[in-house]
Amino acid sequence: xxxxxxxxxxxxxxxxxxxxxxxxxxxxxxxxxxxxxxxxxxxxxxxxxxxxxxxxxxxxxxxxxxxxxxxxxxxxxxxxxxxxxxxxxxxxxxxxxxxxxxxxxxxxxxxxxxxxxxxxxxxxxxxxxxxxxxxxxxxxxxxxxxxxxxxxxxxxxxxxxxxxxxxxxxxxxxxxxxxxxxxxxxxxxxxxxxxxxxxxxxxxxxxxxxxxxxxxxxxxxxxxxxxxxxxxxxxxxxxxxxxxxxxxxxxxxxxxxxxxxxxxxxxxxxxxxxxxxxxxxxxxxxxxxxxxxxxxxxxxxxxxxxxxxxxxxxxxxxxxxxxxxxxxxxxxxxxxxxxxxxx
Amino acid sequence: xxxxxxxxxxxxxxxxxxxxxxxxxxxxxxxxxxxxxxxxxxxxxxxxxxxxxxxxxxxxxxxxxxxxxxxxxxxxxxxxxxxxxxxxxxxxxxxxxxxxxxxxxxxxxxxxxxxxxxxxxxxxxxxxxxxxxxxxxxxxxxxxxxxxxxxxxxxxxxxxxxxxxxxxxxxxxxxxxxxxxxxxxxxxxxxxxxxxxxxxxxxxxxxxxxxxxxxxxxxxxxxxxxxxxxxxxxxxxxxxxxxxxxxxxxxxxxxxxxxxxxxxxxxxxxxxxxxxxxxxxxxxxxxxxxxxxxxxxxxxxxxxxxxxx
Numbered sequence: 308x309x310x311x312x313x314x315x316x317x318x319x320x321x322x323x324x325x326x327x328x329x330x331x332x333x334x335x336x337x338x339x340x341x342x343x344x345x346x347x348x349x350x351x352x353x354x355x356x357x358x359x360x361x362x363x364x365x366x367x368x369x370x371x372x373x374x375x376x377x378x379x380x381x382x383x384x385x386x387x388x389x390x391x392x393x394x395x396x397x398x399x400x401x402x403x404x405x406x407x408x409x410x411x412x413x414x415x416x417x418x419x420x421x422x423x424x425x426x427x428x429x430x431x432x433x434x435x436x437x438x439x440x441x442x443x444x445x446x447x448x449x450x451x452x453x454x455x456x457x458x459x460x461x462x463x464x465x466x467x468x469x470x471x472x473x474x475x476x477x478x479x480x481x482x483x484x485x486x487x488x489x490x491x492x493x494x495x496x497x498x499x500x501x502x503x504x505x506x507x508x509x510x511x512x513x514x515x516x517x518x519x520x521x522x523x524x525x526x527x528x529x530x531x532x533x534x535x536x537x538x539x540x541x542x543x544x545x546x547x548x549x550x551x552x553x554x555x556x557x558x559x560x561x562x563x564x565x566x567x568x569x570x571x572x573x574x575x576x577x578x579x580x581x582x583x584x585x586x587x588x589x590x591x592x593x594x595x596x597x598x599x600x601x602x603x604x605x606x607x608x609x610x611x612x613x614x615x616x617x618x619x620x621x622x623x624x625x626x627x628x629x630x631x632x633x634x635x636x637x638x639x640x641x642x643x644x645x646x647x648x649x650x
Numbered sequence: 651x652x653x654x655x656x657x658x659x660x661x662x663x664x665x666x667x668x669x670x671x672x673x674x675x676x677x678x679x680x681x682x683x684x685x686x687x688x689x690x691x692x693x694x695x696x697x698x699x700x701x702x703x704x705x706x707x708x709x710x711x712x713x714x715x716x717x718x719x720x721x722x723x724x725x726x727x728x729x730x731x732x733x734x735x736x737x738x739x740x741x742x743x744x745x746x747x748x749x750x751x752x753x754x755x756x757x758x759x760x761x762x763x764x765x766x767x768x769x770x771x772x773x774x775x776x777x778x779x780x781x782x783x784x785x786x787x788x789x790x791x792x793x794x795x796x797x798x799x800x801x802x803x804x805x806x807x808x809x810x811x812x813x814x815x816x817x818x819x820x821x822x823x824x825x826x827x828x829x830x831x832x833x834x835x836x837x838x839x840x841x842x843x844x845x846x847x848x849x850x851x852x853x854x855x856x857x858x859x860x861x862x863x864x865x866x867x868x869x870x871x872x873x874x875x876x877x878x879x880x881x882x883x884x885x886x887x888x889x890x891x892x893x894x895x896x897x898x899x900x901x902x903x904x905x906x907x908x909x910x911x912x913x914x915x916x917x918x919x920x921x922x923x924x925x926x927x928x929x930x931x932x933x934x935x936x937x938x939x940x941x942x943x944x945x946x947x948x949x950x951x952x953x954x955x956x957x958x959x
Contacts, residue, residue: 345842424684463698466698508691539673596778604879
């Protein structure tokens with residue numbers, strides 16, 4: 308405000324010539340208007356923030372570039388056979404990733420089979436059944452499961468879950484369901500089953516919280532409508548709620564799958580780390596993430612390292628695709644449109 | 651919903667059949683059962699953690715470094731300090747970058763580029779941490795020629811950025827547009843408005859996001875396996891040796907650095923009972939450190955925002 312009167316040193320008393328004076332006054336007004344707006348610092352700030360935003364893109368590009376660049380050696384050596392071969396032998400320089408892919412898929416599948424009913428059940432209970440006062444604490448406790456570091460799950464699994472499995476659960480399973488071939492062989496405790504169970508515990512929070520979110524956006528009149536037709540509460544949930552939220556729940560499940568595929572430490576600690584393809588869930592296995600965890604820092608030779616990085620690349624692409632799919636499904640329910648930010 | 655009443659059906663309706671009534675009860679019981687089944691591991695994990703952890707925790711564990719293999723005793727002091735150093739590096743890189751990206755998304759990101767950044771951040775959130783470890787390995791460890799705590803910090807920073815940027819964006823968008831307009835109306839430049847009005851109003855939300863990201867990476871083990879690698883000894887050196895003589899000091903960030911989660915992993919998978927005991931103690935310390943850090947910041951934020959208003 309103070310500089311309003313400043314830049315006018317040569318103002319004459321009477322007005323001699325009108326037109327030139329007018330233009331010169333209007334020319335002076337624009338610096339006055341911008342005087343305090345800090346155009347330069349604004350532009351600097353804008354560029355700095357944009358640079359931070361671009362850094363996020365840069366990180367992704369960096370990840371893709373590094374993984375592809377560093378795995379090219381193994382890609383040239385094995386091609387697609389890398390994903391079909393089941394021989395993993397650093398000594399003879401033979402690398403096939405099939406047992407790891409199998410282990411990742413099977414352990415994640417076991418986890419999903421165990422986690423989905425539980426997670427959806429918890430979400431249904433918290434949104435549709437439980438007293439309002441219990442809702443907050445309950446979701447807090449379930450989400451607390453997500454805050455526990457993976458390595459602590461691993462410690463607990465090694466010292467509590469594995470002995471429990473080998474001592475009590477596996478004998479029962481072998482006696483009752485042994486004929487399926489899924490539950491026989493030596494009962495070590497460690498193996499595919501233990502990995503699946505610990506993964507299930509770890510992915511329940513994410514599936515459950517997304518399902519809860521999706522159930523909450525189901526319009527209240529859907530529930531009221533079904534109830535008005537004389538449905539019981541369960542029928543209301545099944546017809547009015549779950550059916551409407553299907554796509555979102557599937558999205559949550561796929562997001563959980565994404566977590567399970569990439570989970571490393573807890574699985575590494577209980578899966579047994581043996582690259583083999585065996586039908587029985589009691590048998591030890593190996594996953595893509597855990598072979599990286601175990602062998603990466605000790606990999607000798609360029610081809611060995613390159614093969615491990617190619618496993619990382621495959622894991623990266625699979626989880627990206629799975630996650631993108633899940634996001635899309637969740638958005639269709641919670642926003643009514645597949646892509647965010649269209650507005 | 652709890653407030654709806656099943657028995658309130660008008661009398662003109664046909665009575666609900668026995669089979670449907672039983673199904674309803676069974677499914678309700680099943681839902682309660684799932685809650686019990688889900689909370690059971692939670693209780694079991696925390697119970698064992700407290701029981702085993704407190705049993706094995708002692709002063710020695712917190713103040714000394716690991717003993718040679720097979721020897722009883724020793725502790726994880728170097729791991730605790732190492733973890734803090736790695737996390738400090740990660741926060742120094744990741745927090746400003748993440749908040750900056752969040753500010754960009756909220757204030758300048760209503761366009762194609764913003765959408766791309768938003769989508770990328772969501773994608774990065776789902777990338778397995780071990781893959782991030784590979785990337786930090788290739789850009790820092792291979793460049794330096796050796797494993798280092800710095801590389802571990804970079805890996806964790808990369809993991810912090812997407813979470814922080816998305817929560818920051820969300821929190822900034824909650825700030826009413828009228829506040830920004832009022833600031834512009836007073837002639838305050840845009841950058842000043844963003845920093846002193848918008849970000850300041852959203853401080854507690856932004857910091858909550860930062861703490862969530864921090865808590866998430868604080869327990870991460872996988873990305874440290876082949877970046878920080880771990881260390882049986884101190885990676886840094888104090889300005890004084892044990893006799894009180896001055897010596898050149900170093901933080902040791904360029905050295906392989908011990909980290910609490912790495913030592914827990916190593917000890918839990920080792921064959922020695924004493925190390926198993928220490929793994930439990932380490933797990934307890936790790937959880938306590940994470941919870942304390944988060945609670946401390948929450949507390950500080952709550953006080954400062956109350957003080958400001």
